Amino acid sequence: xxxxxxxxxxxxxxxxxxxxxxxxxxxxxxxxxxxxxxxxxxxxxxxxxxxxxxxxxxxxxxxxxxxxxxxxxxxxxxxxxxxxxxxxxxxxxxxxxxxxxxxxxxxxxxxxxxxxxxxxxxxxxxxxxxxxxxxxxxxxxxxxxxxxxxxxxxxxxxxxxxxxxxxxxxxxxxxxxxxxxxxxxxxxxxxxxxxxxxxxxxxxxxxxxxxxxxxxxxxxxxxxxxxxxxxxxxxxxxxxxxxxxxxxx
Amino acid sequence: xxxxxxxxxxxxxxxxxxxxxxxxxxxxxxxxxxxxxxxxxxxxxxxxxxxxxxxxxxxxxxxxxxxxxxxxxxxxxxxxxxxxxxxxxxxxxxxxxxxxxxxxxxxxxxxxxxxxxxxxxxxxxxxxxxxxxxxxxxxxxxxxxxxxxxxxxxxxxxxxxxxxxxxxxxxxxxxxxxxxxxxxxxxxxxxxxxxxxxxxxxxxxxxxxxxxxxxxxxxxxxx
Numbered sequence: 001x002x003x004x005x006x007x008x009x010x011x012x013x014x015x016x017x018x019x020x021x022x023x024x025x026x027x028x029x030x031x032x033x034x035x036x037x038x039x040x041x042x043x044x045x046x047x048x049x050x051x052x053x054x055x056x057x058x059x060x061x062x063x064x065x066x067x068x069x070x071x072x073x074x075x076x077x078x079x080x081x082x083x084x085x086x087x088x089x090x091x092x093x094x095x096x097x098x099x100x101x102x103x104x105x106x107x108x109x110x111x112x113x114x115x116x117x118x119x120x121x122x123x124x125x126x127x128x129x130x131x132x133x134x135x136x137x138x139x140x141x142x143x144x145x146x147x148x149x150x151x152x153x154x155x156x157x158x159x160x161x162x163x164x165x166x167x168x169x170x171x172x173x174x175x176x177x178x179x180x181x182x183x184x185x186x187x188x189x190x191x192x193x194x195x196x197x198x199x200x201x202x203x204x205x206x207x208x209x210x211x212x213x214x215x216x217x218x219x220x221x222x223x224x225x226x227x228x229x230x231x232x233x234x235x236x237x238x239x240x241x242x243x244x245x246x247x248x249x
Numbered sequence: 250x251x252x253x254x255x256x257x258x259x260x261x262x263x264x265x266x267x268x269x270x271x272x273x274x275x276x277x278x279x280x281x282x283x284x285x286x287x288x289x290x291x292x293x294x295x296x297x298x299x300x301x302x303x304x305x306x307x308x309x310x311x312x313x314x315x316x317x318x319x320x321x322x323x324x325x326x327x328x329x330x331x332x333x334x335x336x337x338x339x340x341x342x343x344x345x346x347x348x349x350x351x352x353x354x355x356x357x358x359x360x361x362x363x364x365x366x367x368x369x370x371x372x373x374x375x376x377x378x379x380x381x382x383x384x385x386x387x388x389x390x391x392x393x394x395x396x397x398x399x400x401x402x403x404x405x406x407x408x409x410x411x412x413x414x415x416x417x418x419x420x421x422x423x424x425x426x427x428x429x430x431x432x433x434x435x436x437x438x439x440x441x442x443x444x445x446x447x448x449x450x451x452x453x454x455x456x457x458x459x460x461x462x463x464x465x466x467x468x469x470x471x472x
Contacts, residue, residue, distance in 0.1 A: 027472075066335055067472035090338035100333030102259070102324070104266040113262075116255035117337040143266065144328075152328075159333065 015078040017042040017167050017198035018063060023072035024222075025058050032058040034222035035072070040200060040215075042077070042166075045193050047209035047230065048202045049239055050219040056202040057096070059219065060169045063200070064094040077166055090118075093165030097175040099156025103145040107136050107155045110144065111162055118163045127162075134158045135184050149176035157185060161192075168192055170201045174208055186211065206239055218242055252339045256347030257354065263324050264355065270320040274359035278313035282366040285309070291371075296438075302371050303433035306382075307426055309363050310390065314356050315418065318397040319411050321352050326405060335470055345398065345466040349459075353394040360386050371437075381436040385448065389429035392455040396422050399462040402469050425454040 018040040025033040033055050040046050050056045061067035062074055065085045074081045079088040094100075101110045111127045131140040134154040139147065144155055153176060160168065168189070174182055189199055190212060203209045209216065213230035218239060226242070228235040250258075264270050285305040291298050325331040325348075334344050364379075364386060373379060397418055404413040432447035 061472060064336060065471075066332060086338045086340065089336055092336070094336055098329040098332065100329050100336070102263055102330050103328050104263045104324070105259070109262065113255060113259045114333065114337070116250045117252050117334070117339065119252075119338075 014042060016040060016075070017044070017077055018046075018200060019073075019075045020059075020063070021073045023059070023062060023074055024070045025055075025062055025067060026070050032222055033062070033069070036219070036222060036224060037072075038217060038224055038227070040198060042198055043193070043196045044214045045189075045199045045212050045230075046201070046215045046217060047213040048200065048217050048219055049204070049206070049209055049242070050202070051204070051243075054219045055222040056219055057171055058222075060094065060096075060171045060200070060202060064092050064169055065089055066094075090163070091166045092169055093160035093163065093167070094169045094171070095153075095156055095160040095173045096171035097153075097173070099152050099159065101144055101152075101155055101159055104143060106141045106143055107131055107147075107158065108140045110155065111158060114159050114162055120163055122162070130158050130161065131155075133188070134161075135180070150178045150181040153177055154181060154184065157188065161188065165197070167198045167200070170199065172202060172204075174203065174205070206236065210236070220246070252337065252343050253347040253350060256334075256344065257350050260321070260324065260348075260351035261354075267324070270317050270324075270355050271358050273320055274313040274317040274356065275362045277316050278309045278359050278363040279366065281305075281309040281312060282363060282370065286370045298371065299434060299437040302367070302437060303430045306363070306367050306386075306433060307389070307430050309367075310356075310360060310386065311393070311419070311422075311426060313359050313363065314390065314393045314397065315415050317355050317359065318352060318394075318401045318418075319414060321348075321355060322401040322405055322410075331405075331470070341467045341470060342463050344470075345402075345463060349394050349398045349462075352398050353391055356390045356394055357387065360390055373437075378436055378439070381444070382433055385429050385432045385436065385451065388448065388451045388455060389425060392425045392451060392458060393418075393422055395455060395459045395462060396425075399466060399469060402466070421458075425451055428454065 016039045020036055020038050023033050023036040024031065036059060048056050058067065062069050063076065065081045065088055068082065076088040077091045079091060081088045108127060108131065115122045128140065131137055134157050136151065136154050139151060144152060147155065173185060177185065193199060193212065201209065210230050216228055216230050216235045217224050218226035226238045289301045335341065364383060368379060400417045401414055404410040404417065407413045428447045428450040432444055435444045435447065
């Protein structure tokens, strides 16, 4: 348990699942994130809406320690992604449209490998059960190279859930999924939230984003330009204005 | 199982399926050895032959190794699997060590074939000469894998990575290659004087680059 956790415990303040304070990220001279600040309470479901190039993916990369912030602090469950990256990575599971698995290995071999990398002592039956849950029971021994886009994404989902992360970061996870795979993903996300995990989802699609979200943020040119409850009618109207006019007001 | 061992096992499992890295290296090394053996026909004069042979061996090992590094990197770039590795809650330097070990072992497999041809083409006696040539080869190959692994990661984000890798790798490994060629030449000449200096240079190169690469790997792979 890190020092940050202890400090929060002492004051009996719940630790936010994700806490970003003035995050900036520049690529060369291009500012992808410009002082992004947000706090995501544990157990909530946040959807990040934004156009292409708004900074959604960059934000998730910083949150998952794949990219180093140029300035600002970001903590995952109290662990600073810059100072305690390994502890922060243990808390997160990242799924994007790229599934980050080896196509020459089978789904089961991929899970075995990533399990070893995460230091898990998962039994073979646990891995098989996980693959059954994502609907890959019948293909678990086939090389991932032979999978369709939907099956590939299911294998990626299994990799993401393997270590039971407290915070799920999902970057356009519905891309290329068929209806059945969407249902499976939705069911697993609902289950994750019911178990108290936190979900941060990025998407362009309003209905997909609002389905299970408790909160919605709209990100534009590297800044949060709107934040509201998912069931607030103003949220839907703001997103519509953002898409049509490029502004939420 | 340690993450390093897991990485090496994974790379071998993938290689068993793809059969690309080691076979490409062996084929290339074999071709270089054959072409050079025709281009520089043995003169019968040991002094002249021993002058050419170490260069031929190290040209074959260097270029075969380069092909292996590019193929090995391709395993991790396919489907962005490298990002999956970077998400693991482990010290990223151990990813580097694991990848160095895989590349080194792949290169050793190819080295065995190239060395066998080298022994045949140069009519080497099965004696301590072979042991010393093999030792220099192993040490040189390790240094090549150490530098090549970090440079292949750097070149992975460039557009012409297959060209960029040799452009960066050859100049950086030149001191090690010169030392290894020198050591091999002395071994073939049966001249012990100066051999330990060349071998020490190769070992020093291996250690210095291993430490530097280990320390900077995190910054190389992070955006």
